[in-house]
Amino acid sequence: MGWGFVAPALLWTMAFFVLPFVVMGAMSLATMKGRTLIWDLSLANYLELAEKAYLWRAIVVSLEITLTVTLVSIILAYPLAWIIAFRVPKHWQRLALLLSILPFWTSYVVRSYAWLLVLAREGMVNNTLISLGLIGNPITIANTRFATVTGFVHFFVMLLTLTIYANLVQLSPNYRRAAMDLGATALQTFRHVILPLTLPGVVTGAFLTFVLCIGDYVTPQILGGNTELTVPQVIMVQLGRRADFPLASALALVLMGIVSLA
Amino acid sequence: MKCMRKILLSTISMVAVASNAAAKDELNALVWCDHTDPALIEPFETEHNVKVNLREYEGTGAALALLEQSRPGDWDVLVIDGIDVFRAVEAGILAPLAVDELPTADFFPEVVMAENNSVDGVTYAVTEKFGYNTVSYNSSKVDQSDMEDLSTIWSDKYNGRISIYDYYLPVMGLAAIAEGIPTAKIGSGDLDQIGDVLSIMRSNAASVAGVVAAQTALATGEVDIVVGGGEWLTAVLAGERPELTWTIPKEGAVRWAQSIGVVEGSKNSDLAMKFINYIVSPEGQARLATSSCFWGMPANAKAGDILTDDQKAVLRWNQQPDYLALTQLYPAPDADLDAEMQDLWLETLQQ
Numbered sequence: 001m002g003w004g005f006v007a008p009a010l011l012w013t014m015a016f017f018v019l020p021f022v023v024m025g026a027m028s029l030a031t032m033k034g035r036t037l038i039w040d041l042s043l044a045n046y047l048e049l050a051e052k053a054y055l056w057r058a059i060v061v062s063l064e065i066t067l068t069v070t071l072v073s074i075i076l077a078y079p080l081a082w083i084i085a086f087r088v089p090k091h092w093q094r095l096a097l098l099l100s101i102l103p104f105w106t107s108y109v110v111r112s113y114a115w116l117l118v119l120a121r122e123g124m125v126n127n128t129l130i131s132l133g134l135i136g137n138p139i140t141i142a143n144t145r146f147a148t149v150t151g152f153v154h155f156f157v158m159l160l161t162l163t164i165y166a167n168l169v170q171l172s173p174n175y176r177r178a179a180m181d182l183g184a185t186a187l188q189t190f191r192h193v194i195l196p197l198t199l200p201g202v203v204t205g206a207f208l209t210f211v212l213c214i215g216d217y218v219t220p221q222i223l224g225g226n227t228e229l230t231v232p233q234v235i236m237v238q239l240g241r242r243a244d245f246p247l248a249s250a251l252a253l254v255l256m257g258i259v260s261l262a
Numbered sequence: 263m264k265c266m267r268k269i270l271l272s273t274i275s276m277v278a279v280a281s282n283a284a285a286k287d288e289l290n291a292l293v294w295c296d297h298t299d300p301a302l303i304e305p306f307e308t309e310h311n312v313k314v315n316l317r318e319y320e321g322t323g324a325a326l327a328l329l330e331q332s333r334p335g336d337w338d339v340l341v342i343d344g345i346d347v348f349r350a351v352e353a354g355i356l357a358p359l360a361v362d363e364l365p366t367a368d369f370f371p372e373v374v375m376a377e378n379n380s381v382d383g384v385t386y387a388v389t390e391k392f393g394y395n396t397v398s399y400n401s402s403k404v405d406q407s408d409m410e411d412l413s414t415i416w417s418d419k420y421n422g423r424i425s426i427y428d429y430y431l432p433v434m435g436l437a438a439i440a441e442g443i444p445t446a447k448i449g450s451g452d453l454d455q456i457g458d459v460l461s462i463m464r465s466n467a468a469s470v471a472g473v474v475a476a477q478t479a480l481a482t483g484e485v486d487i488v489v490g491g492g493e494w495l496t497a498v499l500a501g502e503r504p505e506l507t508w509t510i511p512k513e514g515a516v517r518w519a520q521s522i523g524v525v526e527g528s529k530n531s532d533l534a535m536k537f538i539n540y541i542v543s544p545e546g547q548a549r550l551a552t553s554s555c556f557w558g559m560p561a562n563a564k565a566g567d568i569l570t571d572d573q574k575a576v577l578r579w580n581q582q583p584d585y586l587a588l589t590q591l592y593p594a595p596d597a598d599l600d601a602e603m604q605d606l607w608l609e610t611l612q613q
Contacts, residue, residue: 034597035349052605054612061612113478122483140422142484143469225469226428229611237608241431242600243323 028249037246045250055234059254062230065145066214069152070206076153077160077205084161085168097165101158108155112222115151116142119223143225151223152213159212160205167201168194210262215255231255287312289533291339292325294318294520296391296553297541305549306540312533322346329355334527338534344378344519345431345594347387356386357526363539364388368564372586378594379521387523390541391550393558394508394589395432396515398480398491402505409487412440412511416463420487424467425479427490430607434460435516435592436490445516445590450599453606460610463489470611473556480506490516493577497557500576510585517589519561544568551577 029041049055084096103111118124121138129135141147171194179189217232226233231251238248287310291297295318303314319325322343329337330353342350350356366374366388379387397415399406403423408414416424426433435445437459443452468485469475477495479485481503488495492515496506522541524534540546547560548568559577560569566579578585595603 032597032601035352054605054608057612113474116475116478116484117482120479120482120484140468143471143479221472222475225425225471225475226611227469229608234608237604239324239327240321241323242597242604243327244601245327 024249024252027245028253030246032242032244032246035242045247046254048247049250049254054229055251058229058231058234059258061228062214062232062255063258065148065152065220065230066210068149069156069213070209072149072153073156073160073209074202074206077157078164078202080157081161081164081168085165093169097162100161103154104158109218109222111154112151112219115147115154115223119147119150142223143227145224145228147223147225148220151219152216155219156205156209156213159208160202163205163208164198164201167198171197207262211259214259214262287530287533289314289338289530289537290336291316291341291537292319292328292337292525293339293341295555296550296558297341299549299553299555302546302549302553305545306537309540310533310536314537322349326350326353326355329353329525335529337525338528338530339522339537340525341390341520341522342387344375344387344389344392344521345592347379347521347523348381350523351381351386355526356523357528357531359385359388359523359538360535361385363535365542365562365564368544369561370559370563370582370586373519373559373561375519375521375591378519378591379523387521388538388542389519389561390522390547391558391561392517392519393494394492394510394515394517394585395427395429395436395490395592396492396508396510396589398476398488398495398506398508400480400483400486400505401507403483403486406509409509410511412436412513415487415511416459416466416489418466421466422468423486424463425476425485425488426463426467426470427476427488427495428470428472429490430603431595432516432518432592433463433490434603434607435590437463438593439514439516439590445593448593448595448599448603450602453602457606457610460606461613464610464613494556494558497576498554510588514588514590516592517586518592520558548573 028045029043030037030039031042031044032038080100084093084100088096106114119142120126121140121142123142125141126135126138130138175193175197176189179193184192215232217230217236220230221233224230229237231254235248235251238244238251289312291314293316297303298316298318303316306312307314319328325340325342326349329340329350340350340356347356369389370392373389373392375389376385379385379389397409399409404420408419434448434456437456438445438448438452440459441452441455443455448456464470467489469479471479471488473495476488476491477499480488480491480496481499492508496508499506522538524531524538528534541550542562544562544564544567547562547565551558551560551565551569552573557577559582566574569577569579574580593603
């Protein structure tokens with residue numbers, strides 16, 4: 001009887017996760033000889049990963065960008081969630097949350113191109129800096145890692161704000177009062193009481209940020225200007241012209257391995 | 263009673279609409295984005311009372327993978343890079359074409375490309391559009407005489423003001439031309455020399471961009487030059503931004519060409535052939551050349567009778583004899599060389 005209840009979910013998972021995963025694993029053990037796919041069950045694609053510097057570099061670049069985005073997003077999202085949870089009056093909190101996730105309502109691609117225009121040499125940021133006299137000539141911001149990180153952070157701050165806020169509002173005010181009664185300063189209260197209790201929300205948001213960021217293709221492609229390549233970008237290149245599914249599968253599995261380790 | 267009559271009339275009209283829709287033939291075409299312009303497709307649909315279902319793709323590899331995973335008959339028409347027709351034939355994806363029905367006698371002779379569109383004497387595709395991977399630039403920001411020489415285009419003088427088109431074959435073709443290596447003769451032994459040129463390009467480039475990103479970069483002033491650009495990049499902007507233009511340097515440039523063919527196993531092969539004949543007709547060619555996605559030269563020279571003078575000016579119609587003589591088809595490497603070239607490209611991007 002119990003199997004009857006879990007069977008639909010089990011079948012769904014088997015069909016749309018386990019089966020594709022097995023196919024991808026098998027594909028990663030095939031090789032391309034010329035333009036022909038050979039099912040030779042070799043580790044050649046994984047060895048290629050070890051041999052080719054640009055593939056390694058893609059993994060390093062992906063990790064560096066993802067860790068930076070996750071860290072910066074936490075640093076920005078925590079105070080925002082705190083302000084919404086404890087400084088904004090209860091009846092305004094829903095509106096504040098709604099406003100903070102408003103950018104979610106626009107297309108991801110459109111949002112990335114919008115950032116490209118904002119960060120361009122003749123864009124809003126450069127024009128503002130020049131009009132304030134802070135710089136004499138436009139500086140290069142678009143098509144850099146900074147631009148990629150900015151585009152990502154804009155997106156993931158919203159996500160982290162939600163998970164941290166959900167944790168913060170569940171905290172009873174008595175914890176803070178008790179800590180204060182016992183002589184803790186505001187900083188000590190935050191460090192020894194609030195932060196540990198809200199870590200689950202931070203960790204959940206950080207994990208989602210890490211997973212979504214490291215597998216993303218659109219943002220680095222539009223905002224990074226291909227000045228450095230991430231793993232998803234390298235995977236797309238393998239597929240676009242040469243249809244090298246074996247190497248692309250091996251790269252995808254390595255990416256999954258990194259996510260699993262995280 | 264009145265209500266019953268209303269329901270009956272509604273039902274009849276719905277059935278009529280449904281049966282009309284069911285009667286319509288459908289044609290499934292795997293295409294580049296220029297074929298998705300309604301101005302191109304709707305006249306054919308109306309004339310033949312047919313619905314053309316279009317699916318865009320990027321990259322021959324992706325298209326071939328999609329077709330190989332489809333059932334026979336799922337697709338009727340394929341638009342493909344001219345240099346890759348043989349790959350589709352090898353994979354058994356294209357059906358022979360009725361050559362007698364094609365107006366290739368009216369084509370610019372250089373783009374008939376019979377050797378690319380046929381295998382073992384059998385024609386499988388026909389060229390429909392061509393253009394150049396050369397240099398697009400903002401004429402108000404750069405010295406135009408510099409754009410006539412490949413080596414100055416990507417020199418230090420324009421450091422940080424260049425974007426490179428994100429497709430390794432034409433860009434490596436340009437690098438080869440700059441080094442005096444014919445694109446058709448690029449071999450493994452030439453890759454070091456080509457790699458040196460790519461490194462110079464890369465070190466002076468602000469970005470390596472796809473079509474939309476390169477257009478955006480040029481239009482917003484992020485860069486002033488797009489290496490690998492051409493009429494396909496700037497022509498759609500010509501009306502609003504006439505200063506964004508293109509040229510072919512004195513050393514020459516790379517020529518691209520796209521072909522169209524009937525997919526093997528098509529259930530609508532006659533209709534597919536009619537579609538191809540429409541596309542290569544002067545009317546279809548004029549519409550395809552000025553597609554809202556990207557412009558390019560029509561293969562059929564008779565499209566010149568239909569294009570306006572302004573459109574021909576943007577396409578540089580009158581300069582075509584010189585341009586065709588000055589340009590080379592972009593590299594068509596075999597699988598092993600292709601892999602080496604792609605590796606070199608990715609290594610250069612990661613520098």
